Amino acid sequence: MNHYETVFIATPVLSDVQSKEVLDKFRGVITENGGQIVSEEDWGLKKLAYPIQKKTTGFYFLVEFTGEGDLIEKLETQYRRDERVIRFLTFKMDKYAVEYAEKRRTKIKKAE
Secondary structure, eight states: OOOEEEEEOOOOOOHHHHHHHHHHHHHHHHHHHTEEEEEEEEEEEEEEEEEETEEEEEEEEEEOOOOOHHHHHHHHHHHHHHHHHHHHHEEEHHHHHHHHHHHHHHHHHOOO
């Protein structure tokens, strides 16, 4: 099992309920294809560095998960098919990135 992290940006015209539906959809894609979600974060509405599809803001979501390599192809295909997603990035985490992510999560939990 490999560790992956994916960040995607949903269009800003969605309501809170609709943005949660987008997250639920991709959470389902991961789990239905044999992946396990380690952590997920809703970063909320943020300003984009540059306009994308004439939009200057977007809902950011981060999902950390484990799975096999073929899961990534299926996940990214779903990103491309969903018109609510304006950008996405998925990458494989090495052991140092996994350690850093664990430290960051515990730091966030302590701050709450």
